[in-house]
Amino acid sequence: AQSVTQPDIHITVSEGASLELRCNYSYGATPYLFWYVQSPGQGLQLLLKYFSGDTLVQGIKGFEAEFKRSQSSFNLRKPSVHWSDAAEYFCAVGIRGKLIFGQGTELSVKP
Amino acid sequence: SQTIHQWPATLVQPVGSPLSLECTVEGTSNPNLYWYRQAAGRGLQLLFYSVGIGQISSEVPQNLSASRPQDRQFILSSKKLLLSDSGFYLCAASLRASYGYTFGSGTRLTVV
Numbered sequence A: 001a002q003s004v005t006q007p008d009i010h011i012t013v014s015e016g017a018s019l020e021l022r023c024n025y026s027y028g029a030t031p032y033l034f035w036y037v038q039s040p041g042q043g044l045q046l047l048l049k050y051f052s053g054d055t056l057v058q059g060i061k062g063f064e065a066e067f068k069r070s071q072s073s074f075n076l077r078k079p080s081v082h083w084s085d086a087a088e089y090f091c092a093v094g095i096r097g098k099l100i101f102g103q104g105t106e107l108s109v110k111p
Numbered sequence B: 001s002q003t004i005h006q007w008p009a010t011l012v013q014p015v016g017s018p019l020s021l022e023c024t025v026e027g028t029s030n031p032n033l034y035w036y037r038q039a040a041g042r043g044l045q046l047l048f049y050s051v052g053i054g055q056i057s058s059e060v061p062q063n064l065s066a067s068r069p070q071d072r073q074f075i076l077s078s079k080k081l082l083l084s085d086s087g088f089y090l091c092a093a094s095l096r097a098s099y100g101y102t103f104g105s106g107t108r109l110t111v112v
Helices: none
Strands: A002-003 A010-014 A019-021 A023-024 A032-038 A044-050 A056-058 A063-069 A073-078 A087-095 A100-102 A103-108 B003-007 B012-015 B019-026 B032-036 B044-054 B057-058 B065-070 B075-076 B087-094 B107-111
Touching: A002 A087, A002 A100, A010 A019, A019 A103, A023 A073, A032 A063, A032 A073, A044 A056, A044 A063, A044 A073, A073 A087, A087 B032, A100 B032, A100 B044, B003 B087, B012 B019, B019 B032, B019 B087, B019 B107, B032 B075, B044 B075, B057 B065, B075 B087
Parallel strands: A010 A103, B012 B107
Antiparallel strands: A002 A023, A019 A073, A032 A044, A032 A087, A056 A063, A063 A073, A087 A100, A087 A103, B003 B019, B019 B075, B032 B044, B032 B087, B044 B057, B065 B075, B087 B107
16 A cells, blocks of 8 residues: 655754655655645645655755655755744655655754 | 635534635636645545535545635634534635645634
């Protein structure tokens, strides 16, 4: 069955430190890949997406993600985290018109 | 670009009462529409999706139903709410996967 795995439920980083959030998917072909961010009590905002081409994708708010076919991964990175980045982050795959989400990673930022 | 309107933002309903949550889409025609639920501390679960008026696919068996009476209107309903129906409900729209998916601001439902 298709699935999306975010192995880290909660991550805490210091402000200014680098960040990497992991995402692995299980699907026979390369699906459409997305990262969304959700602030408390809010809807979801699209950070970036990958469909094909260059495997390093740039998004909003200084985020980037790298697609690695051999590892079935689409990890999200940011070189320097800001306090306003504290939120929940969701990896998702688009398969046959449906968007399937991982369980999410909650990011806390220490001053 | 498409905009999704959801209301109400918050709702507290007693067990056994009916439910109707509405989602409308602006700025596009013939979108695919989706209802997701986010239970406390959990990810987003796809409940229903629709590719056109009157066409509804259910992803999980449950106490809820969905309808699409108009091209840009998607309604989530229940005849009798259960405690387990509590959660954060999000409506989403997509013209095609390569365009991405747009989400509404959600409805926080608490069943008491």
